Amino acid sequence: MKVLGISFGRKGQNCDIVCKQALLAAKKSGAEVEFINTCHLNIDRCTGCGACDRRMEKGGPCRCVIKDDFPFLEEHILEADGIILSAPVYVLGPVGQFKNLTDRLGPSHDRAYMMQQQQKRMAEGKTKEELMDERLFKDRFLGLISVGGARTENWTSLGLLNMHLFAPSMQMTVVDQMNVYGMGDRVSPVLDERLMERLAAMGEHVAASVGTPREEAKWYGDDKGLCPVCHNRTFTIKDARHVECPICGMYGELKLQGEDVRVEFSPEQIAQCRYRTQGVIDHRNEIDSMTKRCIRVIREQGEQIKELLKPLDEIQELDRKEFTEK
Ligand SMILES: Cc1cc2nc3c(=O)[nH]c(=O)nc-3n(C[C@H](O)[C@H](O)[C@H](O)COP(=O)(O)O)c2cc1C
Numbered sequence: 001m002k003v004l005g006i007s008f009g010r011k012g013q014n015c016d017i018v019c020k021q022a023l024l025a026a027k028k029s030g031a032e033v034e035f036i037n038t039c040h041l042n043i044d045r046c047t048g049c050g051a052c053d054r055r056m057e058k059g060g061p062c063r064c065v066i067k068d069d070f071p072f073l074e075e076h077i078l079e080a081d082g083i084i085l086s087a088p089v090y091v092l093g094p095v096g097q098f099k100n101l102t103d104r105l106g107p108s109h110d111r112a113y114m115m116q117q118q119q120k121r122m123a124e125g126k127t128k129e130e131l132m133d134e135r136l137f138k139d140r141f142l143g144l145i146s147v148g149g150a151r152t153e154n155w156t157s158l159g160l161l162n163m164h165l166f167a168p169s170m171q172m173t174v175v176d177q178m179n180v181y182g183m184g185d186r187v188s189p190v191l192d193e194r195l196m197e198r199l200a201a202m203g204e205h206v207a208a209s210v211g212t213p214r215e216e217a218k219w220y221g222d223d224k225g226l227c228p229v230c231h232n233r234t235f236t237i238k239d240a241r242h243v244e245c246p247i248c249g250m251y252g253e254l255k256l257q258g259e260d261v262r263v264e265f266s267p268e269q270i271a272q273c274r275y276r277t278q279g280v281i282d283h284r285n286e287i288d289s290m291t292k293r294c295i296r297v298i299r300e301q302g303e304q305i306k307e308l309l310k311p312l313d314e315i316q317e318l319d320r321k322e323f324t325e326k
Contacts, residue, residue: 001210003031003203004080006073008038008087008098014147015086017189018180018199022084022143025203031210034076041069043100052108056117059130062108070104077105078135082142082206083172085163089148089181093158102166109136111171111277112284140172141209141217143202148181156181161234164247168274174230176205176220198222215276226263227252229275235263248273 003026009015016037023033044066051065064070077083087094107113114136121131144166146159160179167174178198180189189195205220212218225231227245235243235252243263244251250269255262273279298305 001031001082001207002080003027003033003082003084003206003210004076005033005035005084005086006038007035008085008095009147010088011037011039014180014183014189015088015145018145018147018178018195019084019086021189021196021199022145022203022206025200026082026084026207027203029204029207031082031207034080036073036076038069038073038097038101041072041097043070043073043097043104044068045100046103046106056108056113059121059126061133062114062117062136064104064108066104070101073101074105077140078133078138081138081140081210083140084143084145084203084206085166086145086147087159087163089146089150089156089159092155093162094146098163099165105166106169110169110280110284111137112280115277115281116284136170139214140170141206141212141214142167142172142174143206144174144177145199145202146177146179146181147183148179149184151182151185153179153181161232161247164230164232168247168280171214171275171277171280173209173214173217173275175209175217176202177231178202178222226261228265229270229273245273248275249279 003023005019005023007015007019020035023035027033046064047066049065052062056062064074085098087098090096114132118132118137144160144163146156146163148156148159150156156179160177163177164174166172180195183189186192186195189199202220205218209217219231221231223231223233226233226235227248229250230245230247232245232247234246236246237243238251241254242251243254245263245265250265250273252263252265252269255264270276271278272282274283
């Protein structure tokens with residue numbers, strides 16, 4: 001069993017400390033552990049070039065063409081059975097580099113897309129070397145730690161929530177989460193014994209989850225939340241009765257009973273949410289049908305689109321090379 005820790009904070013600072021504390025406990029639970037700090041790694045943004053898709057469609061591997069440190073992270077993520085992520089809150093949400101990594105792991109590693117590719121290659125009788133990397137189909141279990149400096153929790157409001165975005169594409173399962181805020185006052189996490197114990201428990205929880213069927217994975221977070229899948233309590237209000245979980249992408253009914261608030265989701269909604277294979281298969285089918293439509297519209301109306309775009313040429317892009325700092 002391999003548990004990987006990835007810290008997006010400064011080297012040796014709070015995110016590293018909380019992540020390593022959880023990793024130590026995972027190690028005591030029998031896991032082989034690895035740790036990566038990303039602060040000085042180069043993880044560029046996905047440019048949307050589509051080269052990874054084209055490579056795969058031609059029978060190649062799912063591999064990004066950008067030459068930076070992403071393949072290093074990708075390899076260790078693929079090897080891991082459990083992952084503990086710690087990211088600093090920068091302006092209410094996780095630091096931008098976290099999103100860069102999430103995007104690079106996004107569509108190009110999407111479970112439904114990988115399944116579709118694998119089925120196609122199997123049907124074509126491809127050899128083991130020509131099939132998709134088996135590790136893409138492994139279920140992984142996550143512990144999320146959002147780390148904020150502010151004393152007030154509401155200055156960390158989008159930290160943990162956005163860290164969940166790491167999970168759905170590769171169908172990883174979050175089993176525990178912690179919003180570790182108030183770092184300014186705490187000075188160092190090691191001075192807070194209860195916090196250190198709770199972090200150790202996260203390491204144990206992630207290790208204990210490895211090998212369970214993911215839909216039966218236990219939730220270890222301190223708060224069960226209102227969403228039965230991601231266990232968060234942030235919703236988009238659709239109307240007086242209906243809400244949407246922005247993480248899982250499912251619609252539920254708000255139930256108010258005195259002081260109590262519940263949200264009920266139908267089994268159908270749960271089965272089709274982003275954290276379930278059917279949810280990503282539905283999205284893949286949607287993309288496939290849009291691609292077909294795009295190809296047809298461009299073939300039929302390509303010239304008209306070019307004409308309609310011409311007035312926008314009046315707006316010219318600024319040239320970075322002409323800029324000198326004052
Ligand atoms: C650009 C920037 C923005 C920040 N924004 C927030 C914020 O919105 N809320 C908060 O609680 N802390 C914020 N912080 C504080 C960091 O979350 C805090 O220092 C954290 O411990 C950094 O993690 P590290 O020690 O592992 O580097 C910010 C820090 C920086 C540098």
